[in-house]
Amino acid sequence: MADVFIDRVKKSYGSVVALHDITLDIPSGSFFTLLGPSGCGKTTLLRTIAGFHKQDQGSISVAGEVLDSIPVHRRDIGMVFQDYAIFPHLSVRANIAFGLRQRKVTRADIRTRVAEILRVVQLEHLADRMPHELSGGQQQRVGLARALVTRPKVLLMDEPLSNLDAQLRIDLRRELRSLQQDLGITTIYVTHDQEEALEMSDHVCVMYQGVIQQAANPWTIYHQPANRFVASFVGTNNFLPVELKDDVPCLCDALIGHIDGLPADLGRTQQVASIRPEHIELQTGTTLWSEAQPSGQRSDYVHFPATVHYQSFAGRELRLTAGVADGLEVQLITEPHHEYLDLAAQSPITLRVRNDRICFYEVGETGVRL
Amino acid sequence: MPARELRRWRPDFWTMVLLFTLLLIAVLLFLPVGKVFLLSFSDAQTGEFTFANYARIFSHQYYVKALNNTLIVGVAGMLGACVLGIPLAYCMSRYHIPGKSLVSTLAVLALVSPPFIGAYAWIMIFGANGVITNWFKLAGIQTPTIYGYTGIILVFSLKFYPFVYLMTESAFSSINKSLEEAAENLGCTPFQRFRKVTLPLVFPAVSTGAILSFVLSIADFGTPSIIGRKVRTLSTVAYSQYTSELGGPPTLAVTVSMLMIAISIAALLLQRYIISKKRYASSLTNLSTPVRLRGWKAGLVYTLCFSIVLVSVFPSLVVIYTSFLETSGPVFTGGFGLSSYNRVINEISRAVINSFLLASVAVVLIGLISGMISYIIVRREGKIGGVLDTILMVPYLVPGIVMAIGFVTTFNRWPVDLVATATIIILVVFIRRLPYGVRSTTASLRQIKPSIEEAAASLGARPLNVFMQVTTPLIMPGLIAGAMMSFITAINELSSTLILYTGKTVTMPVYIYISVLDGEFGIAAALSTLLLVSTGVCVYIVFRISHGSKSAFL
Numbered sequence: 031m032a033d034v035f036i037d038r039v040k041k042s043y044g045s046v047v048a049l050h051d052i053t054l055d056i057p058s059g060s061f062f063t064l065l066g067p068s069g070c071g072k073t074t075l076l077r078t079i080a081g082f083h084k085q086d087q088g089s090i091s092v093a094g095e096v097l098d099s100i101p102v103h104r105r106d107i108g109m110v111f112q113d114y115a116i117f118p119h120l121s122v123r124a125n126i127a128f129g130l131r132q133r134k135v136t137r138a139d140i141r142t143r144v145a146e147i148l149r150v151v152q153l154e155h156l157a158d159r160m161p162h163e164l165s166g167g168q169q170q171r172v173g174l175a176r177a178l179v180t181r182p183k184v185l186l187m188d189e190p191l192s193n194l195d196a197q198l199r200i201d202l203r204r205e206l207r208s209l210q211q212d213l214g215i216t217t218i219y220v221t222h223d224q225e226e227a228l229e230m231s232d233h234v235c236v237m238y239q240g241v242i243q244q245a246a247n248p249w250t251i252y253h254q255p256a257n258r259f260v261a262s263f264v265g266t267n268n269f270l271p272v273e274l275k276d277d278v279p280c281l282c283d284a285l286i287g288h289i290d291g292l293p294a295d296l297g298r299t300q301q302v303a304s305i306r307p308e309h310i311e312l313q314t315g316t317t318l319w320s321e322a323q324p325s326g327q328r329s330d331y332v333h334f335p336a337t338v339h340y341q342s343f344a345g346r347e348l349r350l351t352a353g354v355a356d357g358l359e360v361q362l363i364t365e366p367h368h369e370y371l372d373l374a375a376q377s378p379i380t381l382r383v384r385n386d387r388i389c390f391y392e393v394g395e396t397g398v399r400l
Numbered sequence: 401m402p403a404r405e406l407r408r409w410r411p412d413f414w415t416m417v418l419l420f421t422l423l424l425i426a427v428l429l430f431l432p433v434g435k436v437f438l439l440s441f442s443d444a445q446t447g448e449f450t451f452a453n454y455a456r457i458f459s460h461q462y463y464v465k466a467l468n469n470t471l472i473v474g475v476a477g478m479l480g481a482c483v484l485g486i487p488l489a490y491c492m493s494r495y496h497i498p499g500k501s502l503v504s505t506l507a508v509l510a511l512v513s514p515p516f517i518g519a520y521a522w523i524m525i526f527g528a529n530g531v532i533t534n535w536f537k538l539a540g541i542q543t544p545t546i547y548g549y550t551g552i553i554l555v556f557s558l559k560f561y562p563f564v565y566l567m568t569e570s571a572f573s574s575i576n577k578s579l580e581e582a583a584e585n586l587g588c589t590p591f592q593r594f595r596k597v598t599l600p601l602v603f604p605a606v607s608t609g610a611i612l613s614f615v616l617s618i619a620d621f622g623t624p625s626i627i628g629r630k631v632r633t634l635s636t637v638a639y640s641q642y643t644s645e646l647g648g649p650p651t652l653a654v655t656v657s658m659l660m661i662a663i664s665i666a667a668l669l670l671q672r673y674i675i676s677k678k679r680y681a682s683s684l685t686n687l688s689t690p691v692r693l694r695g696w697k698a699g700l701v702y703t704l705c706f707s708i709v710l711v712s713v714f715p716s717l718v719v720i721y722t723s724f725l726e727t728s729g730p731v732f733t734g735g736f737g738l739s740s741y742n743r744v745i746n747e748i749s750r751a752v753i754n755s756f757l758l759a760s761v762a763v764v765l766i767g768l769i770s771g772m773i774s775y776i777i778v779r780r781e782g783k784i785g786g787v788l789d790t791i792l793m794v795p796y797l798v799p800g801i802v803m804a805i806g807f808v809t810t811f812n813r814w815p816v817d818l819v820a821t822a823t824i825i826i827l828v829v830f831i832r833r834l835p836y837g838v839r840s841t842t843a844s845l846r847q848i849k850p851s852i853e854e855a856a857a858s859l860g861a862r863p864l865n866v867f868m869q870v871t872t873p874l875i876m877p878g879l880i881a882g883a884m885m886s887f888i889t890a891i892n893e894l895s896s897t898l899i900l901y902t903g904k905t906v907t908m909p910v911y912i913y914i915s916v917l918d919g920e921f922g923i924a925a926a927l928s929t930l931l932l933v934s935t936g937v938c939v940y941i942v943f944r945i946s947h948g949s950k951s952a953f954l
Binding site (some may be wrong): 080081082101102103104105106107108109111112113115116117118119128129132133173176177180 | 412849851852854855856857858859860861862863865866869870873874
């Protein structure tokens with residue numbers, strides 16, 4: 031059990047800044063995920079914690095102990111690799127015992143501890159196999175067992191599931207998470223799969239271009255993204271420009287009603303609004319909601335006239351692309367009612383979104399949320 | 401006192417290995433070569449700085465002629481290697497040839513057998529008293545002489561064509577077939593297609609093989625010395641100059657040596673410059689499959705392939721055959737017998753033992769160190785790996801004679817006096833053959849994912865333990881293949897040993913050389929057969945380890 035404190039860590043390769051002033055406080059026993067596209071610095075940060083890279087500035091401490099001058103092999107941090115990194119010349123049992131041997135654990139203790147961890151990862155029947163006889167999923171269990179058996183203070187995982195089949199990946203997510211909770215081991219997990227991050231983590235830290243964009247719990251990351259990058263990277267989002275019409279902010283020719291907490295001059299500088307596809311409601315025809323709305327009165331909804339461009343039925347949901355004003359398109363997800371399925375291309379429809387579901391950002395790739 | 405100041409600078413394991421490696425290279429490579437370089441600019445009597453040595457060499461017919469001869473046999477040997485190697489590579493990669501692996505095995509055997517064996521075997525066939533010469537004499541026909549340019553160029557072509565062949569074959573096989581089809585589709589005749597599309601694409605590979613042939617040709621001592629007669633090259637001149645300058649500083653010998661190094665470097669830089677402009681991305685999508693030939697075409701192609709490799713191993717077969725001929729002193733008495741071997745065992749068992757002992761010690765040292773050097777080259781962050789990789793090209797460029805002269809003139813007095821010791825022979829062979837070991841292990845190590853070593857470190861293994869328990873077992877095939885290759889070249893080493901040997905440290909190649917000069921062909925053949933057999937065993941091991949891949953021999 032150990033907390034990890036990363037204090038103003040910087041790292042660059044020549045003129046490329048890989049880590050730009052990273053400060054993170056990772057609570058003991060938590061499942062902490064570094065999420066971001068490739069090249070964002072998440073793996074560099076993980077490898078710096080492991081000791082494979084040395085930061086240019088700043089310091090990293092685990093359970094209060096500063097690690098900066100401690101070499102990899104004395105850090106007592108477990109690591110699980112994307113490509114498994116199983117020793118090909120050692121059996122499963124010898125792979126798992128490797129770390130214990132380095133620690134000069136007695137033969138008898140090695141035997142019991144290896145047996146114990148084999149049971150935990152359900153590999154008892156494969157203990158004497160060689161790595162090349164194992165499937166990818168089994169190899170990754172060996173990698174996990176090998177890292178856990180030394181009882182490290184912290185467990186690092188570098189995209190451990192990304193080389194596995196889709197279904198196995200989903201099964202192993204749950205398994206990893208419940209194992210982590212049982213052991214209560216502080217885990218830092220790197221992934222570019224946002225669904226994986228949201229599903230498994232206590233905390234998610236979204237990184238981009240070596241900078242922390244947002245570190246928060248999954249709910250906050252999804253529903254209250256700190257900036258436009260987080261909004262676009264985590265989940266799907268529609269981004270629409272906010273324009274002024276007669277001094278009133280508009281979204282695709284539709285007025286934006288009152289939203290609590292937004293600056294009154296919304297729209298005066300350039301802004302972008304985001305709407306999640308599942309927050310857009312759909313009505314066939316052109317009239318229904320708008321007619322029910324007394325004109326001029328402030329509404330809780332924004333309404334858009336739109337036309338169907340493309341729709342795809344994906345079983346439990348219907349995905350629809352609709353054209354709105356100015357040649358823009360929005361994606362939306364809705365329950366697959368029959369009347370929607372029968373919509374022909376170019377059919378007129380009406381979309382509506384609750385005002386408070388709309389987020390506003392300053393323009394730019396990482397424009398902050400207003 | 402603050403704790404920080406108490407902490408001393410403690411280099412990690414690999415930094416220490418790196419420092420040791422650099423020290424080793426400085427002492428065993430830069431010091432002797434530097435000494436040769438400096439000596440070439442100093443006066444033999446006063447030791448003062450002078451250009452006189454170079455002036456003398458470029459104004460004396462004797463040296464200028466040797467320089468010309470070196471360039472002639474180097475270029476002609478290289479062209480000969482290309483003339484044999486390129487067609488063989490083309491046929492082997494494009495046509496279905498029965499006994500293909502036999503052809504490539506024979507080519508590899510021709511490559512690894514020592515060139516001086518080829519030289520004296522051709523003398524036994526075509527020389528003044530040669531078998532075939534005598535047949536023609538009986539018929540009253542005067543055959544052209546084998547001595548001089550003809551012999552040297554013949555031996556070099558037949559010895560070095562496998563470099564061109566092995567390099568070019570893989571290039572031919574990896575050409576995208578669509579490119580050639582596109583050329584034909586655009587209206588090229590088959591010959592135009594070969595000249596304008598295929599040849600340019602394999603040019604980088606051809607030039608690498610050719611330059612290797614050239615560098616080895618100009619460095620070779622045994623061949624011109626045995627079969628050259630009046631045709632002297634820089635290496636034979638450097639050797640005789642060195643023996644005549646014994647006692648004083650060998651300034652003229654080292655000046656000639658510098659010339660040889662300069663030619664090698666110039667050739668390498670030229671080749672680098674040429675291929676730097678011709679780097680093609682290759683896609684391995686549409687590879688050509690070997691065509692099955694019929695009729696006279698098939699006969700022609702098979703004859704071509706087999707005659708090239710059979711002619712190139714012919715000298716070895718002659719040598720083995722000769723070794724079983726009964727002799728009385730230097731004279732063959734007719735009939736078969738083991739008298740040559742008896743003489744080897746009774747009179748010169750020391751040379752046999754020395755050869756195996758010296759080569760083995762050198763190879764064990766190479767094995768121990770090449771793994772660690774490879775680790776630095778492949779794994780260490782920063783530029784040092786690339787620098788080290790380049791430095792290890794230097795031994796390829798320094799002819800054996802030159803390296804030996806460098807060692808003798810460097811380590812000849814207190815504190816390090818190695819003259820006339822076995823150590824000096826071992827160290828010269830070590831530094832000359834180290835690149836073979838390093839190249840082989842480097843290739844192996846590049847196949848191993850760094851994450852495997854990182855995993856070991858994160859599990860608590862110290863750097864030395866990571867290397868011993870994880871890296872070494874995984875690169876073992878490369879390590880063994882490299883050691884075998886080093887052993888082959890070490891046990892066949894002639895040029896440097898000839899300068900360094902004494903009665904106690906005489907080796908088989910040296911003894912073969914002396915026997916050939918004395919006309920003792922029986923003993924030479926028996927010793928050569930021993931060398932060929934041990935070489936063959938090593939080749940077999942390398943083949944087994946590398947699963948038939950021929951690239952281990954380059």
